[in-house]
Amino acid sequence: MSNSQTSLPLVPAPLACCSPLSGEPMSQGRAEQVAPVLKALGDPVRLRLMSMVLSHEGGEACVCDLTPAFDLSQPTISHHLKVLHDAGLLGRDKRGVWVYYQARPEAMAAVMSLFAAAGSASASSAVADPAVGACC
Amino acid sequence: MSNSQTSLPLVPAPLACCSPLSGEPMSQGRAEQVAPVLKALGDPVRLRLMSMVLSHEGGEACVCDLTPAFDLSQPTISHHLKVLHDAGLLGRDKRGVWVYYQARPEAMAAVMSLFAAAGSASASSAVADPAVGACC
DNA sequence: TGTCAACATAGACATATGTCGAACTCTCAG
DNA sequence: CTGAGAGTTCGACATATGTCTATGTTGACA
Structure with a gap:
C-alpha cells in the first residue's frame, strides 16, 4: 500500500462527515x-x-x-x-x-453521506435523511 | 456516440436498484x-x-x-x-x-441506495429517503 | 501435555492499475 | 488548405492487487 500513514485514522473516525461529493x-x-x-x-x-x-x-x-x-x-x-x-x-x-x-454502521453512513446530495440533485431533501443527520 | 463496449451494461441502467447491502x-x-x-x-x-x-x-x-x-x-x-x-x-x-x-445522478443515487439500509441500521427510516424512492 | 481446528501471516506469482511521453484525431481560424 | 489547440489513444514502465501454497499462532479439549 502506498499509504504512508503510521496509523490508520479510520478506526476511531472512519470518515469525516457532512462533505458530500457535490x-x-x-x-x-x-x-x-x-x-x-x-x-x-x-x-x-x-x-x-x-x-x-x-x-x-x-x-x-x-x-x-x-x-x-x-x-x-x-x-x-x-x-x-x-x-x-x-x-x-x-x-x-x-x-x-x-x-x-x-x-460498522458509522462507516456505511459516512460513505452514504458522500452521495446523499449528489444522488438527489433534483430531489433536494436528502439533508433530512436520518442517517446523515446522525453522522453530523 | 453509441458506446462501443457491448459488455458494459452500465450506461442504460447503471445499477440495479433497491438491493441494499444488508x-x-x-x-x-x-x-x-x-x-x-x-x-x-x-x-x-x-x-x-x-x-x-x-x-x-x-x-x-x-x-x-x-x-x-x-x-x-x-x-x-x-x-x-x-x-x-x-x-x-x-x-x-x-x-x-x-x-x-x-x-449522472442516477448512478450516484444507485450507489447510495446500496448503503441506505446499511448505514441506518439503527435509524431504520432510510426507506423513506426521497433519492432512494426516486430510483425505485 | 499433545493434538486438532480456526485464522492469520509470509512469500511467490501473474495480472491489473496509474503514470508518462509520443503520436494520433478533430475542430476551428486564417 | 494549412496550422494550431483540445483531447484521446498507444506503448512502456513501475507498482499495486488478488490469488495461491506453506507456515505460524492461538485456543479448546482429550
Whole structure:
C-alpha cells in the first residue's frame, strides 16, 4: 500500500462527515482519506463479504460462515476481511477459536453521506435523511 | 456516440436498484456489476474529478477546467475521466473543440441506495429517503 | 501435555492499475 | 488548405492487487 500513514485514522473516525461529493470540490487530503474506503468496496468478493456480514443474523458472522460461500482459499478470504477491517468497514471480535466480524454502521453512513446530495440533485431533501443527520 | 463496449451494461441502467447491502446476501453476479462502479470511485484523483464536476457551475465541466487542478499530465486526467465514464458515472458531451463531462445522478443515487439500509441500521427510516424512492 | 481446528501471516506469482511521453484525431481560424 | 489547440489513444514502465501454497499462532479439549 502506498499509504504512508503510521496509523490508520479510520478506526476511531472512519470518515469525516457532512462533505458530500457535490457542494464544493473535495480537497486532495480528504479524497485520499475517503478513496481507500471506496476502493475496499470496489471488489466483488469484498462487496459480498460486507453484504453477508450485514445480512447475517445479529449483524455479525464468523470466518467459518463466510469462507464456504466462495470458491477461494481461506487465506484469500482472510486477506479480504483484513482489507475491509483496515478500511474501517468491519470490526473484529475473537471469541474462543472463532473470529467474528461486524459491520460498522458509522462507516456505511459516512460513505452514504458522500452521495446523499449528489444522488438527489433534483430531489433536494436528502439533508433530512436520518442517517446523515446522525453522522453530523 | 453509441458506446462501443457491448459488455458494459452500465450506461442504460447503471445499477440495479433497491438491493441494499444488508437484507439478503448479494449475489455474485450483482456484486460483479456493482463493484466496478465503487472501484472507479476508489481513487483520490477520480473522487476529486467527480466532486469537481458535480460542484462545477451547471453540473458539468470541460477537461480544460479539470486538468489544471492536478499535478498530473493531461493524458492521465483523460484516462481517469474515461474510467469514470465507462463506469457510468460521467456523461460526455463534445462541443466544438471542448469536451464536457456531466455527472449522472442516477448512478450516484444507485450507489447510495446500496448503503441506505446499511448505514441506518439503527435509524431504520432510510426507506423513506426521497433519492432512494426516486430510483425505485 | 499433545493434538486438532480456526485464522492469520509470509512469500511467490501473474495480472491489473496509474503514470508518462509520443503520436494520433478533430475542430476551428486564417 | 494549412496550422494550431483540445483531447484521446498507444506503448512502456513501475507498482499495486488478488490469488495461491506453506507456515505460524492461538485456543479448546482429550
